[in-house]
Amino acid sequence: MRNLIRFILNNHFALLFILLETTALVLVFQNNNYQNTVAFNVSRNISGFINTKIHSLTQYLSLLEANKALHEENRMLRNELLSSYHIATPLLEEAGPAGEWERRYNYIPAKVIANSVNKQYNYISLDRGALHGIEPEMAVISGSGVVGIVTGVSDNFSTVLPLLNTDLRISSKLKDSGYFGSLYWDGTDPEKATLTDIPHHVTLNRGDSVVTSGFSAIFPEGIMVGTITDFEIYGGNFWAVTVRLSADFRKLNHVYVIQDLLREELLELEEAVGYD
């Protein structure tokens, strides 16, 4: 026993090092399961509070640009309003009044309070949380395109796994031809991502639009992801397409969290038929 105590005392430096290093590494690897970010609720509430204060100070610097972007988005949305349309074909008039349309997607506006683009596993924090109706696995977009997916929610804040995280893959398709593939970020350039699994026989053009496919039950169909800048063959039969992301992650400020009101129903159906 005395020998043991003497051993511990003599080697306390190395033993404490092993203890602390193990603790830190356990934290790192637990964190690899990104859905478990909920466990960091408390720390997120504290750092979220400070982040909000700092952010309210710094956002003045980008007010002008944010206003411009919002203005442009408002213009687009006004154009999308049902009242901006009229029914041209007499046949469609019999389809019923616009009142019978049912809402499927609900947009919750949120502000970015912390963001990074220079790591392999980047994260974004938002100033809206469970109290505002945000739940994990909701889609997040900005005025210009796809941003990411909500992973953790506390009462007033939430964390988002952005496209700029090598763990995230988003099912996307070519707007023109409808061929779909999987889009991911390779961890280098925050402006570019790679779209794979597009068959080789499809004709591609630089500048073609890439949009979300709507297959994942997270993103609605047809949300802008980016435009094609380059493509090359890989694995013989497929294109590896380089996509310039339309959302500028370096100056992300105002975003929308999308609530899918029919998501439960869709997931239940898919589970009932054993579809995965």
Next chain:
Amino acid sequence: MIKVILRNILRIIVLVLFQVYILNNIQISGFVNPYFYVLFIILLPFETPGWLLLSLGFVLGLSIDLFSNTPGLHASATVFMAFIRPAVLGYFAPRDGYVTGTFPRIYYYGFSWFFQYVAILILSHHFFLFYIEVFRLSDFFHTFARVILSSAFTLFLVMISQYFIYRR
């Protein structure tokens, strides 16, 4: 003694806030991330006992982690850096050992001593940090370049800070 403790507490707060709110928002070509906060470990007094050194490293890393959503990542790197600090100090020790009442600064031990000491600590910290963050060997050289460039930039900031803030 009290003065040294207070000064170090103030330093850890300032460095963490500076790192989280200023340096983490700077990127140069998406490649270079300076991690200036390690200056805290570098400047601790020579007499700091080993257990305190490691614990302070852990606390420092963890507080950076809390703000950047990377639980454990910075903590593991700073604990590693704190672990090798006594060995590095021993290796570069002057023949008569370190004089009591002095601190690891350029003012006491000269530019070349400080530069070597700091360079080794920063390199080891950045190596550990970046490779744990990527956690695969496939992009070995890409990560390697990030380590070298970021270390150089951090080293530059540390040396500069010595002339502006800690002249004495």
